[in-house]
Amino acid sequence: MNPRIMGAVAARVLNQLRHDHRTLAMLLVLPMLLMSLLWWMFDNAGPGFDRFGPALLALFPFIIMFLVTSVTTLRERSSGTLERLLAMPTGKVDFLGGYAIAFGVVAAVQSALAVALCVWVLDLDLVGPAWMLAVVAVVDALLGTALGLFVSAFARTEFQAVQFMPAIVIPQILLCGLFVPREQLPRVLEVISDVLPLSYAVDAMNSVAQTTSDKFGAVDPAVWNDLAVVAAFVVGSLVLGAATLRRRTA
Amino acid sequence: MVVDVRDLNINRGGTQAVRDVSFSIAPGEVTGLLGPSGCGKTTLMRAIVGVQIVASGSVTVLGLPAGHAKLRDRVGYVTQAPSVYDDLTVSENLKFFARVLGVSSEEVGRCVDAVDLSEQQDRVVRALSGGQQSRVALAVALLGQPRLLVLDEPTVGLDPVLRRDLWAMFHRLAEGGAAVFVSSHVMDEAERCDRLLLMRDGMLLADDSPSALLERTGASNVENAFLELVEHGSVR
DSSP states (O other): OOHHHHHHHHHHHHHHHHHOHHHHHHHHHHHHHHHHHHHHHTTTSTTHHHHHHHHHHHHHHHHHHHHHHHHHHHHHHHHSHHHHHHHTTOOHHHHHHHHHHHHHHHHHHHHHHHHHIIIIISOOOOSSOHHHHHHHHHHHHHHHHHHHHHHGGGOSSHHHHHHHIIIIIHHHHHHTTSSSOGGGSOHHHHHHHHTOHHHHHHHHHHHHHHOOOSSGGGOOHHHHHHHHHHHHHHHHHHHHHHHTOOSSBO | OOEEEEEEEEEETTEEEEEEEEEEEOTTOEEEEEOOTTSSHHHHHHHHHTOBOOSEEEEEETTEETTOGGGTTTEEEEOSSOOSOTTSBHHHHHHHHHHHHTOOTHHHHHHHHHTTOGGGTTSBGGGSOHHHHHHHHHHHHHTTOOSEEEEESTTTTOOHHHHHHHHHHHHHHHHTTOEEEEEESOGGGGGGOSEEEEEETTEEEEEEOHHHHHHHHTOSSHHHHHHHHHHHOOOO
8 A cells, every 4th residue: 555646546536526527516516406306395295304314415425426436437447547557556455545535525525515505504404413414425425436446347338337326226225214114124125225335324324313312422323333334335345346456457 | 688578378359369479678779569450469568568467478577577566667558548547637647647656746847848748738638639649648658767668559640750759769768778669560660670579460470670680581671571471481
């Protein structure tokens, strides 16, 4: 691991985003527009926004970062820049870490904006601390980044990479407790739901929104547990992703 | 010797892309690898850079096995596709790769000048012509003054004046002590090399200086020498 190279990769990824105004604007504004849409939907329908809002704050960074990362990494693989970097003194960890840092920064800004909008403008009913919603959202975004890095190894074209979204992301959305509470799912699906990372991300968001405690930062310890599970998935996917980066190919 | 290839065999896509190839590359020389498209030039170059899985044989670079961690900042490699970030400017690309290699930022200016892109350095690579894009890739390969430069068809599609200038630069780099290994499918570039490797169907037909090759085959130019070797077998 080389901090100089990891920093260079992170700075370069952010620099590329800076050149791409449209993507940058969409990354930052789209989650806020979608949360506003949700708020508007439940305008006359009682506590729906409070019920679905936290889960969607977990979903958006996950989905968006998954898509952005799988396409960017695939581009890096197919343009030959990945091969060039790996022929230089770049370690696999430097490459993956650089991406994780860059997209982590973007996710932090994105989540801070979306959380601020929900809590202070749209009046999301929140029992726990607001900053913890943003922390959970950043870890979710890292999960999206890590899974995106991993699946990009199995796509040859950007067209294929985008198809991994319905394959990897939508089942997790269906089973994460958003539509049917997880404990009411058929037993087999409940077990599957228990091993999918997004379930823990959504649980963490809901716990922050609905509970408080006298422990560290007024956060229920269950939230830290859920977050630790999601973080373990992030590390696991990054390790799997590293295994797909090859210096030598046939 | 900077590069030493012994009995190299490489399989790619179910065919033998490189067959029993042995040769070496000396410092201070421009060595040309010439042959038609699809003859295995790129595969052979990838093996020297150490990004190609080989079936058998050995590739040694500066006394180490090709692709060794210690070689990663001593070998500059330019692929046929530009392999730079087309959404960044020329100097942003160079600065990024300079940081990865840990070389000073003065190197960036030197390398941009060397490929004659100073005027374009603040332009986004995507907006440049194909020839300019491949020069950006070349500038990246020059960073840190590598001991070995492996250049895969660096002059394709370039203006003749620029092509002449680039070849002059290759010779300057070689005079500075580097080994320069350049591939081309254009036979008339052969005469600009100090040494020539002619390749066809994964095999080396000849390994000689251009003048010795012409003398040995009795041909008037390298194109005819190539035909002579194909039709009448190797005369080594």
